[in-house]
Amino acid sequence: MRVSDVMTADPTCCSPETTVREAAELMADNDCGCLPVVDDARHVVGVVTDRDITCRCVAQGKDPETPVAEVMTSQASCCGPDDDVDEVARIMSDSKIRRVPVVDAGGCCVGMVAQADLARTDQQQAGNVVGEVSEQSQSSSRA
Structure with missing residues (x-):
């Protein structure tokens, strides 16, 4: 399965100049915990x-008007829409991250994929396998 099958397309983004307060408001408004x-x-x-925001701004007593550039994680791990979800899951596990921006061939942000997206995929795949096994068992018992 490809990343494009499970990602959130066209995610809300912010700029390095966006304030921490504005970024937090965007997260609250969009029910997300990460912005590219x-x-x-x-x-x-x-x-x-x-x-x-919590550890690098609030806990250190910084002004909420601090630019995101001062608290963000640079060098973000990214993936492409055609990447395999298993590879992205490995990247998340190895890097201990929960969300990965999805970029096109030109490096532009086109989506976001989260661990929860991958977990739903695993549940769907497991459900499909159970369904297929059940169908095979019923077919075999009728023969």
Whole structure:
């Protein structure tokens, strides 16, 4: 299965100049815990998470008007829409991250994939296998 099958397309993004307060408001409004940080051409330059805001801003007593660039995680791991979900799951596990921006061939942000997206995929695949096995068992018992 490909990333494009499970990702959230066209995610809400912010710029490095966005304030931490604005980023937190975007997260609250969009019910998400991570925003890709993009430049004017939508190239990913980092990500900012609710944890980044908590640990790198609030806990350190920084002003909520601090630019996201000062608290974001730069060097974000990214994947492509045609990448295999198993490979992205491995990247998440190895890097201990829960969300990965999806970029096109030009490096522009086109989506976001989260562990929860992959978990739903695993449940669907498991359900399909159980269904197929059940169908095979019923067919065999009728023969």
